[in-house]
Amino acid sequence: MNNHKLNRYKSHNMKQQLIHFTILAVGLWFAGLVEVVSQPVPVVQPSKIYFVSALDISQVQQGWGEPHADRSVAGNRLSIGGQMFTNGLGTHADSEFVINLGGNAESFSASVGIDDEVSKHGSVVFKLLGDADGVLWHSKELHGGDASQSVNLSLAGVKQLTLFVDSGGNHEFDHADWSDAQITMTTGKPTAGSILKEEAIVLTPKSSPKPRINSAKVFGVRPGAPFLYTIAATGDRPMAFAAEGLPKGLQLDEKTGRITGSVPEKGEHAVTLRAKNALGKAERKLKIICGAQIGLTPAMGWNSWNCFASAVTADKVKSAADAMVVSGLINHGWTYINIDDYWQVNRNAKDQTLQGPHRDATGKILSNPRFPDMKGLTDYVHGKGLKIGLYSSPGPWTCGDCVASFDYELLDAQQYATWGFDYLKYDWCSYAPEMESLRGNPSKFPAAAKSWSSSKPNELEKLQKPYRIMRAALDQQNRDILYSFCQYGMGDSWEWVAEVGGNSGRTTIDITDTWSSMAGIGFKQNGHEKFAGPGHFNDPDMLVVGKVGWGPNLHPTRLTPNEQYTHISLWCLLASPLLIGCDMTQMDEFTLGLLTNDEVLEVDQDPLGRQAARVAQNGEVEVWSKDMEDGSKAVGLFNRGYSAAPITAAWADLGLSGHQKVRDLWRQKELGRFSGSFTANVPRHGVILVRISPEK
Ligand code: GAL
Numbered sequence: 001m002n003n004h005k006l007n008r009y010k011s012h013n014m015k016q017q018l019i020h021f022t023i024l025a026v027g028l029w030f031a032g033l034v035e036v037v038s039q040p041v042p043v044v045q046p047s048k049i050y051f052v053s054a055l056d057i058s059q060v061q062q063g064w065g066e067p068h069a070d071r072s073v074a075g076n077r078l079s080i081g082g083q084m085f086t087n088g089l090g091t092h093a094d095s096e097f098v099i100n101l102g103g104n105a106e107s108f109s110a111s112v113g114i115d116d117e118v119s120k121h122g123s124v125v126f127k128l129l130g131d132a133d134g135v136l137w138h139s140k141e142l143h144g145g146d147a148s149q150s151v152n153l154s155l156a157g158v159k160q161l162t163l164f165v166d167s168g169g170n171h172e173f174d175h176a177d178w179s180d181a182q183i184t185m186t187t188g189k190p191t192a193g194s195i196l197k198e199e200a201i202v203l204t205p206k207s208s209p210k211p212r213i214n215s216a217k218v219f220g221v222r223p224g225a226p227f228l229y230t231i232a233a234t235g236d237r238p239m240a241f242a243a244e245g246l247p248k249g250l251q252l253d254e255k256t257g258r259i260t261g262s263v264p265e266k267g268e269h270a271v272t273l274r275a276k277n278a279l280g281k282a283e284r285k286l287k288i289i290c291g292a293q294i295g296l297t298p299a300m301g302w303n304s305w306n307c308f309a310s311a312v313t314a315d316k317v318k319s320a321a322d323a324m325v326v327s328g329l330i331n332h333g334w335t336y337i338n339i340d341d342y343w344q345v346n347r348n349a350k351d352q353t354l355q356g357p358h359r360d361a362t363g364k365i366l367s368n369p370r371f372p373d374m375k376g377l378t379d380y381v382h383g384k385g386l387k388i389g390l391y392s393s394p395g396p397w398t399c400g401d402c403v404a405s406f407d408y409e410l411l412d413a414q415q416y417a418t419w420g421f422d423y424l425k426y427d428w429c430s431y432a433p434e435m436e437s438l439r440g441n442p443s444k445f446p447a448a449a450k451s452w453s454s455s456k457p458n459e460l461e462k463l464q465k466p467y468r469i470m471r472a473a474l475d476q477q478n479r480d481i482l483y484s485f486c487q488y489g490m491g492d493s494w495e496w497v498a499e500v501g502g503n504s505g506r507t508t509i510d511i512t513d514t515w516s517s518m519a520g521i522g523f524k525q526n527g528h529e530k531f532a533g534p535g536h537f538n539d540p541d542m543l544v545v546g547k548v549g550w551g552p553n554l555h556p557t558r559l560t561p562n563e564q565y566t567h568i569s570l571w572c573l574l575a576s577p578l579l580i581g582c583d584m585t586q587m588d589e590f591t592l593g594l595l596t597n598d599e600v601l602e603v604d605q606d607p608l609g610r611q612a613a614r615v616a617q618n619g620e621v622e623v624w625s626k627d628m629e630d631g632s633k634a635v636g637l638f639n640r641g642y643s644a645a646p647i648t649a650a651w652a653d654l655g656l657s658g659h660q661k662v663r664d665l666w667r668q669k670e671l672g673r674f675s676g677s678f679t680a681n682v683p684r685h686g687v688i689l690v691r692i693s694p695e696k
Contacts, residue, residue: 052181053089056192062095063171063514072115073175080113081147085179093124093167093174094516098160098193105155110181111148112139120144121173128153129162129642148179171516200561202593203666211235211275213284214598215333218607220289220296224262225480230385231257232333233275242274258385263290293535294480295503297605299577301336303542306581309550310342310400313370314377321381323584332596336423337381338389343371344402358403363411365403378420389423394466395430407439413473421481426470428487433462463491464500471501494528498536504577511541513548513557515685519640522570529611532575539577546582546591554583562686566638568594569689572604573612573626573636599665603634615653623649632693639682648679665689
């Protein structure tokens, strides 16, 4: 888009005149009636009408793709409800375009709607925001195929106008057009402004050099299964560890703080962990429960997908494990290093490093050449006191068309255990219930459907079946393998993940690093709290802070600093698995601060295993609360709105009374004693996360 050129022809009238002039000239030239000579462009009085599409649209922030002048986000001619437009801004929700008017504008007009290129899909609300916060106008909820809605709004006195398209949470197919969008000025010109850049302030205080133990307070293991629990502790090294009350069969390495061995029999053991260095000592209780249930607190770790996706290699996985230790994340309880898709052979890869035999002669699955030594890799990761996971699908192929587990579930589970894996993400792709009749006859597999999304109650059994089959296969292994369901919430899976034996269950489609995706998913989790508990947590997908990219090229997350605080606070309140999605070898101070706040992480890891619920909502501000084991409440005051707002957490909504102590968890600071309610000013898209405890 050449803005300079377009800026020379700002007005609608002038553009029309030019078109007419050109048609006339070309017509006459064809007719041989004139000799076209270079003519100066006629001087026309500058008009006071300015097209939005002629401004610097590179300033538009949007949820997907690039903004286009006079074209849709996909580059087609603008078309809404069958009506074509030659002029306008094609964008994608959620999108924001700030325009500076200097208080000199008269009015704004446009015809808005979802572009016909997505047919009947998509739904958005267009909003015009003025100055500090006011919504000056909003459209009705517009869907793909709807006729455009017109707006003609007075802008008298408005200094800054923001064109906002709100996806309402799900931004799929939200190709949003501001057709014929124009601003009439009394004097001066409108200019594109940039969304206020937020400073990335690290709120997490530096860890003390004195010892502090941060690992989970409760840990489940099955009888006889290999045990690994690393005492996560911050503080200067060298540090000496001790553990009192360990059950028979377990040993502690006093230097590394790793507890290994196996517990032969069922039972509960109250252990006291201790850590000591030259500056002081720390103590924490740990309950070891030997029984059927593992994963008693949500998994904390890293997964390769949101950064490397199909570009993952064993070397990158090793570097991730190194980084988890070197960065100090391991001392805050981060444990799992999980390989997502693409450790297996890919069925149509052109890339040689993804090619090879799928399985050996006995049916054992083989890794691709990028992962030449799976056992060596798990040993490497375990050698650092960490755990390691991998990924498969119940269909014949994974989502990335790599070899998956259909009809080989038991052999695969055996192989994972033999290699030494501790975590399995099992992703629905390419499975269809109809395949069940093809067991034992792999040559007949259909070119399997990518997904089968029926969620009719009478189909529940079919949705659950492949997960039960792998559950049974894992149960036969003498290894504790955390089992993570990934089928995007089909059949309201949060209601039955626990019963089918999942340690976590995805409740959503994939997350991406935009506000609309993260907030859309996170705030939609309300209601699922009834189904979460120790050993079975809801999973709103992995974290999108730090450098992400889903492939070889990474970029800093597009979430603003406040949005990142919202992301981590909300996921901790939700008792969600915390799986870092960035390249851990490239974390800056801000990202590290987000991931190393022990008081915030404690909200996620609380032994009670409760998931927060929304207790109050007023427009775009929300209060969420989670019961903690010590009788306190972790409370998030969230502002989903466009500008800062005061938010009140009322005791009546939280089920509290009397005087309460309030502690700011990000800043790790007491805020004082409050009665009746607590109010804080919360930045745009930001959060204040507090712990409210009864006064002793
Ligand atoms: C998706 C899944 C992602 C990732 C990907 C791998 O279905 O939701 O988290 O695992 O498959 O292909």
